[in-house]
Amino acid sequence: MSNDKKQLLFGLTTTPKSNWRDKVAEIKELGLKEIALLPTCLSYEERQDLYKLLETSGVVNIPYVHLRQDFFSEELDYLMERFKTKIFSCHANPEHLVLLDSLARYASLIYVENGDLRKDLFFNKDTFTKHQAIGVCLDLAHYQNTKDTDKPGYRRLLSVLADLPIGVNHISGYKHDIFNALIGKRGDSHWISSLKDLEYLKTVPLNYFSKYIVLEVENSLLEQQEIMKYLKLILANIL
Template sequence: MKRIILLGLTTTPKSDWRAKVEEIKKFNIKEVALFLTFIDQKRRKELYILLEDSPLKSVPHVHIKDDMEEWEIDYLINKYGVKVFNTHIDRDYERYLKMRNLKDKLYIENCERVDEDFEKAVKKSAGICFDVAHFHDIGLKIGLYPHLPALMEKYKVGCCHVSAIRDGVFYKWVNPLTKKEYQLCDYHYLEDLSELDYVVNYLKYLPKYVSIELENSFAEQLRAKEYLEKIINNIA
C-alpha cells in the first residue's frame, strides 16, 4: 500500500499557523493534515476563513481539540472531505462519539498511556491513531506500553503522526498520571532530516494517511516529506 504523506498545519505556540496559510498560497499546496490542538474556537474560525481564501482543497486528517462543536466537524467534512479524525483518551472522546458524522472516523492516539481504558476507547471508536514518535520514545524507550503493536494488529490503525526523534538530546517529561519523571527525545521541531530515520522501524504499522506533526515551516516540511517518501514509499 502506498501511503499518503501529509504536510502538517500545526497550531502549537511555536508554530506560526497564519504564516503556514501564506505558504499554502506560495507553494500552491492542495492537501494538508490539520492539527487544531492549541487554538480556541475564535482563532479556529479565523483559520477556517483564511484557508477558504487559499488553494487548499483537501484535509484528509484532522487532530481535533477538546472544545470543538459538531458544526465544526460537519464543516470540515463537507468543505475538505476529512476522512479521519483523532483525539486523546483524556479529551472527552465520548462526547465526540455522539456526533453523527464522527464515530466511524474517530481514532484514539497513543500518548502517555495504553491501558484498559485506552483499549476501551479504541473499541468504541474507529480504531487507533498511531503516534510513531510517542511509541518510539514513551512506549518503547521508557517502556510504558511496549504492547501497542499487539493492539495495532487487533484494531484498525486509521491515521498516524510522525515527529522528530533527536537521539541523545533529552528534555524532562513528567507523566501526568504517575507524576514520575522521564527523559524524552521526541520533538515537534525537526533540525535534521536524519531525525526521521527511526520511522523505518515501524513501516508495517503505518496506515494510508501519514501526517507530519512538526512546527517547521511548509518549506522545511516539503523537504521532510520528500525524505519520508524515500523511507516509507521507496520513492528515490
C-alpha cells in the same frame, strides 16, 4: 500496502512555536492544494478565523483533522463539506473521551491517538470498546518514545495495536539518545532540526504505516517540503 497508495500530507500545526497565520500564507505561496490540519491549540473563535483564511488559500482538500475537546458536530460537518475531510483523531484523555461520546454519529471516522502513555492511562482496549472508537491514530514518534522509555506502556500499546486498525499516522522527529532513554527522558519532538531525526522510521514495523501519513511538525511548510522528500525516500525503501 504499497507506498503509492499512501497519502503523505503536510501538516498545518498550531502550537505556540508554529505560526499558523504564516503557514496559511505559505500555502498560497507554495500553491498547496492538500494539507492536514492540527488545530490543537486554537480556541473555537480562532478556528473560525483559520477556516476563513483557508477558504481563500487555494486549499481544496483537508483529508485529516485532529480534534480538540471543544469541537462541535457542526464543525465536523463543515470540514467534510467544504474541505472533503475523511477522518479525524482525538486524544485518550477524559476531556477528549467526552468529546468522542458527544460525536457518536461520527464514531466510524474518529481515531484515538497514542500520546505519552505514562500519562494517557485511558489509552487501552477497554476505552476503545466503551467509547466505540474505530481505531488508532498512531503517532510514530510517540510510539518510538514509548518503546524506548516505558515498558508497561509499550505492552499496553502493542495490545491495542494487535486488535485495532491504524487509520492515520503522525510523523514527528525522534532523537535517539541512550542516556536519555535510560532516565526516561522523551526523545520525540515536533521540531525537526536534522533529517536524522527521521531515521527511527526505518525500524518501525511495516504494518504500522497507515494510508494517511501526516507531518506533525512546527517547521515551516517550506522546510516541510525538504522533510517530505526525505520521508518519501525512507518509505520507498521500506514499504
